[in-house]
Amino acid sequence: xxxxxxxxxxxxxxxxxxxxxxxxxxxxxxxxxxxxxxxxxxxxxxxxxxxxxxxxxxxxxxxxxxxxxxxxxxxxxxxxxxxxxxxxxxxxxxxx
Amino acid sequence: xxxxxxxxxxxxxxxxxxxxxxxxxxxxxxxxxxxxxxxxxxxxxxxxxxxxxxxxxxxxxxxxxxxxxxxxxxxxxxxxxxxxxxxxxxxxxxxxxxxxxxxxxxxxxxxxxxxxxxxxxxxxxxxxxxxxxxxxxxxxxxxxxxxxxxxxxxxxxxxxxxxxxxxxxxxxxxxxxxxxxxxxxxxxxxxxxxxxxxxxxxxxxxxxxxxxxxxxxxxxxxxxxxxxxxxxxxxxxxxxxxxxxxxxxxxxxxxxxxxxxxxxxxxxxxxxxxxxxxxxxxxxxxxxxxx
Numbered sequence: 001x002x003x004x005x006x007x008x009x010x011x012x013x014x015x016x017x018x019x020x021x022x023x024x025x026x027x028x029x030x031x032x033x034x035x036x037x038x039x040x041x042x043x044x045x046x047x048x049x050x051x052x053x054x055x056x057x058x059x060x061x062x063x064x065x066x067x068x069x070x071x072x073x074x075x076x077x078x079x080x081x082x083x084x085x086x087x088x089x090x091x092x093x094x095x096x
Numbered sequence: 097x098x099x100x101x102x103x104x105x106x107x108x109x110x111x112x113x114x115x116x117x118x119x120x121x122x123x124x125x126x127x128x129x130x131x132x133x134x135x136x137x138x139x140x141x142x143x144x145x146x147x148x149x150x151x152x153x154x155x156x157x158x159x160x161x162x163x164x165x166x167x168x169x170x171x172x173x174x175x176x177x178x179x180x181x182x183x184x185x186x187x188x189x190x191x192x193x194x195x196x197x198x199x200x201x202x203x204x205x206x207x208x209x210x211x212x213x214x215x216x217x218x219x220x221x222x223x224x225x226x227x228x229x230x231x232x233x234x235x236x237x238x239x240x241x242x243x244x245x246x247x248x249x250x251x252x253x254x255x256x257x258x259x260x261x262x263x264x265x266x267x268x269x270x271x272x273x274x275x276x277x278x279x280x281x282x283x284x285x286x287x288x289x290x291x292x293x294x295x296x297x298x299x300x301x302x303x304x305x306x307x308x309x310x311x312x313x314x315x316x317x318x319x320x321x322x323x324x325x326x327x328x329x330x331x332x333x334x335x336x337x338x339x340x341x342x343x344x345x346x347x348x349x350x351x352x353x354x355x356x357x358x359x360x361x362x363x364x365x366x367x368x369x370x371x372x373x374x375x376x377x378x379x380x381x382x383x384x385x386x387x
Contacts, residue, residue, distance in 0.1 A: 012216045013213075013214045013216055015214050015246055015249075015250050016214075016250070016253075017254070045214075045216065045219065045242050045246055046242070046246075047246045047247055047250045047325070048247060048250075048325050048328050049250050049254065049325065064386060067386070068386045073385060076385070077238075077239070077242070078235075078239060079238070079239040079242045079243045080242075081383075081385055082239075082243060082328070082332060083243060083247075083328055084385055085385060086310075086327060086328045086331065088385070088386065089310070090310055090311050090327075093310065093311060094311060
């Protein structure tokens with residue numbers, strides 16, 4: 001399983017759409033290599049824009065059960081979960 | 097050329113209509129360079145919206161090259177409040193009386209102007225500040241800031257085209273168990289931001305309602321998921337009566353607890369006020385993120 005620390009690889013500030021795109025490209029590459037990944041969310045703060053650009057984009061492209069198997073989150077705060085769920089719901093709605 | 101004066105009201109509260117008479121004379125980018133006086137002498141009480149408006153207007157005039165004068169409040173408690181909030185350091189005000197000011201600098205206190213960079217240390221300082229001024233545990237304060245303020249600031253950076261960035265101010269009211277977070281920009285407003293993709297929007301109130309719908313964004317043309325920022329905030333505050341959301345954009349006024357209204361005089365920007373119940377909780381969330 002691959003590992004990415006958002007703090008180390010992206011920034012403490014993981015709020016912009018552009019930074020979400022960086023994560024999207026990393027995740028897309030990982031999936032293309034047929035690997036799973038653990039995303040470490042320590043010491044970062046996120047926004048819906050960031051999740052829209054990363055996880056939301058992947059949902060448009062891949063089946064959600066497939067992503068669930070491949071992408072795992074570590075050290076995720078409650079507030080990140082709240083925001084990510086909204087973003088996932090929005091992407092599913094857009095996809096359907 | 098005569099001096100332009102803005103007299104701030106005795107009760108500079110959080111109701112936008114209090115400031116209508118000020119907005120009548122205020123243009124975001126003044127055409128001339130005349131001196132501008134902000135008369136705050138009679139202020140006996142000032143809330144976050146009032147502080148943001150005062151600061152944003154002062155900053156606009158300074159940025160335009162106008163000489164700005166401030167008549168400080170006669171009420172010492174208000175002067176102390178402004179000092180504690182970082183207002184004086186924001187504008188390099190050191191003495192008392194009517195003062196000429198001409199520069200700006202950042203401050204680590206509650207009042208803050210953000211232009212285009214999210215400031216992590218500032219967000220943390222606001223969370224700690226909320227803790228110090230209320231019974232709210234740090235984890236909940238951080239959640240409040242990370243969900244609400246981050247989304248709002250992101251909206252300003254992404255959509256508002258505000259020449260001043262945004263001003264943020266927060267205040268706790270422990271006796272009433274309320275926190276108020278206020279963020280103000282002098283940007284294009286929600287209606288102009290959305291109208292290229294939603295030409296049917298005919299009023300600022302319609303535009304605010306539209307912006308609160310999930311998936312609505314001024315970047316609609318991209319085939320990407322966008323536009324859940326305001327919905328995140330609205331839904332977060334709706335759970336267990338955590339609080340209320342108020343949005344003012346030009347003549348549109350929306351309050352999550354009280355519907356909408358069209359204002360007589362436009363704000364010439366967008367202001368979001370969050371009224372947060374200081375006794376609300378943010379339970380541990382162990383549910384599957386994908387479900």
